[in-house]
Amino acid sequence: xxxxxxxxxxxxxxxxxxxxxxxxxxxxxxxxxxxxxxxxxxxxxxxxxxxxxxxxxxxxxxxxxxxxxxxxxxxxxxxxxxxxxxxxxxxxxxxxxxxxxxxxxxxxxxxxxxxxxxxxxxxxxxxxxxxxxxxxxxxxxxxxxxxxxxxxxxxxxxxxxxxxxxxxxxxxxxxxxxxxxxxxxxxxxxxxxxxxxxxxxxxxxxxxxxxxxxxxxxxxxxxxxxxxxxxxxxxxxxxxxxxxxxxxxxxxxxxxxxxxxxxxxxxxxxxxxxxxxxxxxxxxxxxxxxxxxxx
Numbered sequence: 001x002x003x004x005x006x007x008x009x010x011x012x013x014x015x016x017x018x019x020x021x022x023x024x025x026x027x028x029x030x031x032x033x034x035x036x037x038x039x040x041x042x043x044x045x046x047x048x049x050x051x052x053x054x055x056x057x058x059x060x061x062x063x064x065x066x067x068x069x070x071x072x073x074x075x076x077x078x079x080x081x082x083x084x085x086x087x088x089x090x091x092x093x094x095x096x097x098x099x100x101x102x103x104x105x106x107x108x109x110x111x112x113x114x115x116x117x118x119x120x121x122x123x124x125x126x127x128x129x130x131x132x133x134x135x136x137x138x139x140x141x142x143x144x145x146x147x148x149x150x151x152x153x154x155x156x157x158x159x160x161x162x163x164x165x166x167x168x169x170x171x172x173x174x175x176x177x178x179x180x181x182x183x184x185x186x187x188x189x190x191x192x193x194x195x196x197x198x199x200x201x202x203x204x205x206x207x208x209x210x211x212x213x214x215x216x217x218x219x220x221x222x223x224x225x226x227x228x229x230x231x232x233x234x235x236x237x238x239x240x241x242x243x244x245x246x247x248x249x250x251x252x253x254x255x256x257x258x259x260x261x262x263x264x265x266x267x268x269x270x271x272x273x274x275x276x277x278x279x280x281x282x283x284x285x286x287x288x289x290x291x292x293x294x295x
Contacts, residue, residue, distance in 0.1 A: 043186045044165030045199045048222045051078075051163040053194045057116065057152035060128040067160070068194070070112045070148060075197070075217035076190045077111060077210075080166045082119040082181055083126045083149070091203040092185045093130075097138050102207035103214070107138075107146025111214050118161065118168055118181055120154045127151050164188055164196070189217045198223035 053068030070076055079096065081089040093115070100107070107113050117127065127149035135144045161168065168183035187205065189198040197217035200209065216223060 042167035057150040
């Protein structure tokens, strides 16, 4: 039973990583046909193209800012997410923070990190909460000035997403309202002049690649396109009102709980046998002698 549970737990991530439509990677069960919604979820790598630095947003303090405020002196890591996302976006930000922990350069001094919410209903207070969480997790003192969490209005968001090549779709949540976004995961490196230098797709990023990418972007070098293997925002199924990732997590949790209960049961019985053996050594020895005689 324990072995079966282990295999089931290990099979979950493997199943979610299967390649499917057109060489793209999906999270969740595979299907023979690509849902029409996913046709709009793209990462078009527009290398060497400028982004509109005059777009207006609000930073985490509520101050009106322009994208150009974060350019001019150092390269920028840009990521389009939304802060109320509980599935893919936290994994993407966690992956970036983990990678940057092993990068020798420091935000605020050597480069800037800019997150922009694709949800126009999100507020600077939400952005401030996210910044506090991830700056604390990053853990390098004096680098908070290099982390920027922005919110904005729909026209500015769409203009930036179009310039970056970031396709996303608003979808229904479990409450039946258009409250969630289906999108792919990617970060972009930009030169100090605001040109797209490199794309990194997925939720895990190589510190060595980021290190080199920041150096090249800082020098104005434009990288090469990467394989367009997309990690979708754990494919939402409106007909079932659930996410496949959540279901798989529940299954894995049940397996782990079963393993813990089974292990606890075995441990209790083992300790009881040891205790009885210590209290009745003569009975145990007689039992062994009887066993040998019968044998």
